Amino acid sequence: MTIRNVALSILDLAPVIEGGTPADSFRDTVALAQHAEQWGYHRYWLAEHHNMQAVASAATSLVIGHVAAHTNKIRVGSGGIMLANHAPLMIAEQFGTLESLYPGRIDLGLGRAPGTDQPAMRALRRGLHSTGEDFPEQLNELRSYFNPALKGGVPGVRAVPGEGLDIPIWLLGSSGFSAQLAGQLGLPFAFASHFAPAHLLQALELYHRNFRPSKALDKPYVMVGVNVVVADSDEEAQWLFTSQEQQFLNVIRGQSGKLKPPVDDMEKLWSEQEREAVRGNMLGYSAIGSPDTVKQKLDFIMNQTRANELITTSHIYDHQARLRSYELLAQVMRTDE
Template identity: 55%
Template sequence: MSNLTSKKLSDLSYSVLDLVPVLKGGSAGDSIKNTVDLARHAEDWGYKRYWMAEHHNNPGIASSATPVLIGHVAAHTTSIRVGSGGVMLPNHSSLVVAEQFGTLETMFPERIDLGLGRAPGTDQLTARALRRDYNGDGQDFPEQLAELRAYFQPGKQAEQMSVRAIPGQGLQIPIWLLGSSGFSAQLAGLLGLPFSFASHFSPENTLPALGLYRNSFQSSDVLEKPYSMVCVNVIAADSDEEAKKLATTLQQYHLNIIRNTRGPLEPPVNNIDSICNGYEKAYLEQKLVRSIIGGPSTIKAQLERFLEETQAEEIMINSQIYDHKARLHSFEIIADILNDR
């Protein structure tokens, strides 16, 4: 494992994961406008990537048509990389994904990332409505991935294929594998691909998956050595007290998941204990154990500890904050810390 403990936060690349949350009392249109606004600010603040995730049949998330949103955000920014965190490959034909991202890369050269996951990004009933193979469960993900990568091959290799992705063929689109457990971590390592781990909702698997990725890594034409990005919940404000209140929105988001009552993002509350029982509170503590919440000094200290523990090459920030101005301010505080300003 490479030793990054001497590296400063200001040496890291840092990026944004946007779930395009629909707010209580708002609309999907409002959320997309907020996404464009955040992306523009993130670009100004030095964030490297702006990723959006594929979710379906969820009234609180407006990013179901992920490639469409990627094109929209890329068109309203100039330099930040825009991509998927991720596209759930088993939901789609590999050819369609290759054509979509080939088109995006053609429109926005050297700015598009293709992050891939193997989970459905939804419930099983919706997954059945999405997929061409009703029996698909993601176990053939390696084969689908190989098919997708073949569509991007250049030259004679691609020309010999009976079906080609146009646009797509010959384009150098970075492919990332995303995961919340060990499956994609090991696959990314064996293929020599960059790996992004979802610590923001699977904190207990973070270190084992990163270790598996690094231990299984084999150099490739893509990477000579492992490159890991870890996504973490970060909610920053001017004080610890203010941040903790903002974070009750994130807590309610996870409460709605375990209660199976998914809906729009809720405004913060004064006391999370007043709306959850002991079992639910314990669940929240487990799920959000690696979440970083506080004022600037607290955020900096916890990010430094997170870097030391994960040895990540890049950090991706997820911030489920109800108020858009407060969300912007959170990302600005984080950028100031990471830029050592």
């Protein structure tokens, strides 16, 4: 399998850079989505995170609507909504509203993690001892509001808008739990290999082994997340990528902060153990470099995973460099031989 046979999409966290504001981030998000539509990207997803200074997409449904309103045909959705943070009825109503406003363009990707830390979990009124084991019941309730024949919703309660709408539901995960559930339900599955690649191949095997055809899918459909930075040279791309490496270094240190400018030498900022945790573990599924280098890395990932779709993410400090990276990536995909 080559990358030319694969759908290409974008996952955006609406990054807030040092010296910038969320309002700036939303303008940049719209500009990237509009360019992505012109360059042939398949879908544009936004992710729910809370209490993170560098992420502006916390009110995910609102940002999805904003992006959909400023584009014409690209699919827009969540990668994902953290269902445990919400009442299933409210998500059904929100995405029923989005689908009614932008018919045939909305995706609902769902995760079971909190997407935040313990203080924010308290603020979200989520039980601190929740393990996500009730996710299948929440999912069934949500799906029942779209399709009452599934009989999982609260009796006498209907989602308006929402009921009767055919909104693609994806399960997202970084372990085998959601992979197995997605397979059993016959739903498309997206793996968060852009930050947690350790169990990727095991989860994909579990998904394929457990897959049962459904009304949604007659055969498995897999999306994998990849960090991608493309520039004119390997050196420039690696330099741009240091912004994302600094962000993940903050994560493992339990620190917060906006997205930092690139640095010339990451070795001055982290220990050997921290470098391995970030580069070797969290960001192991990355394609960083010139167009030729990125093509080789993506070909390897495709041959390893046999994915149907790649969803790419990049935390690049400079907006124009971020646009250039995605433009070059689109060219890589089109010129593959």
